[in-house]
Amino acid sequence: MPQFFLNKRLIVLLISVILLVAMIGFSLREREHISKPEQFVRDIVGLGQSVIAKPANGLAGFFENVQDLKNTYTENKKLKSHLDQLTSLEAENRELKNENENLKAAIKEKNSLRDSESIHAQVIARNPDSWYEQVVIDKGEVNGVSKNMAVITASGFIGKVTQVDKFYSTVELLSSPDKTNRVSAKVQGTKDVFGLIEGYDKKSKLLLLKQLDFDIKIKKGQHVVTSGLSGMFPSGLLIGDVQKVVPDENGLTQTAYVKPAADFYDVANVLIINRKAEKLSSITGGRE
Structure with a gap:
């Protein structure tokens, strides 16, 4: 009995396989029209694919957009970092350029003062409370x-x-307001005019050349230099240019307002x- 059922099952299986192969072959052959059952199955399968595909495609597109946004954010962050670095480099380059120009100018000035002994120094400190008064050098x-x-x-x-x-x-x-801070100076011209630099106008940022x-007659634009008469400073060091001249209260002298060269x-x-x-150089005629 069991052997009979086993053989029966085997026969059914073989028949099913044959029918399946036949159906596949039938469906694969070229035909102008397909049967209604096939059309029904295809319609159901197409509808199911359409229902599943649209949400799936939308979900995939959503994740793609999120990934694109993430990539854009990362790229923008990198670009911003590069831009910050570029700005920093530009500022550093500008600072180095200014320092280089200052050093070149200082060397040029030093060459023009060959007859005097000069020492190059850098400013290392400046007190905000005495910004107009003094600096510390190295x-x-x-x-x-x-x-x-x-x-x-x-x-x-x-x-x-x-x-x-x-x-x-x-x-x-x-520019120090110290009353003892005086410098013997002269206004260069056909005939030099001598006076004293004493005082600084913070509002106009001009030096006061008094006792003239x-x-x-003193004209605007004339150079003011150290006179050398005090015995303290060399003569001919440029202080600035005359901007205007006003008479003093007593009417016996006048004061020139000088725009500093530095x-x-x-x-x-x-x-x-x-x-x-x-x-020493002037006494020895430049010979050591």
């Missing part, structure tokens, strides 16, 4: 700096050394001038 006693030496930039005269330490020195600027004879607010590299070396 040269001191061991470098040959001494009190009352003239200090200039590539643009012009800025002040004098007032305090000397072993390795550092303090420079008092011409009232009957002497920028007191932006001092980085300076030269310290040794007047003693200049005197």
Whole structure:
């Protein structure tokens, strides 16, 4: 009995396989028209694929858009980082360019002062509370700096050394309000006019050249330089240009307002001038 059922099952299986192969062959052959059952099955399968495909495609598109946004955010972050680095490099390049130009100008100024002994220094400190008064430089006693030496930039005269330490020195600027901060100066012209730089107008940012004879004509744009009469500073160091001249209250003298040649607010590299070396050079005729 079991053997009969086993053979029966085998026969049914073989018949099913034959029918399946026949149906496949029938469906694969070229025909102008397909049967209604086949059309029904195809319609059902197509509808099911359409229902499943649309949400699936939409979901896939959503994930693709999310990935695109993520990639865009990452790229923008990298670009922003590169832009920040570029800005930093541009600022650094500008700073180096300015420093290079200042050093070139300082070297040029030093060459023009061959007859005087000069010491190159850099400003290392500036107190905000005394911004108009003084700066600290990185040269001191061991470098040959001494009190009352003239200090200039590539643009012009800025002040004098007032305090000397072993390795550092303090420079008092011409813009200092100290009443004892005076410099013997002259207005260059057909005939030099002598006076004293004493005082600074913070509002107009102009130096005051006082004690000028009232009957002497001084024009705007004339150069003002150190006179050398005080015996402290070399003569001919450029201080600035005359902007205007006003009579004093007593009517016996006049005051010239002088625009500084150097920028007191932006001092980085300076030269310290040794007047003693200049005197020695003039006595020996430049021979050592």
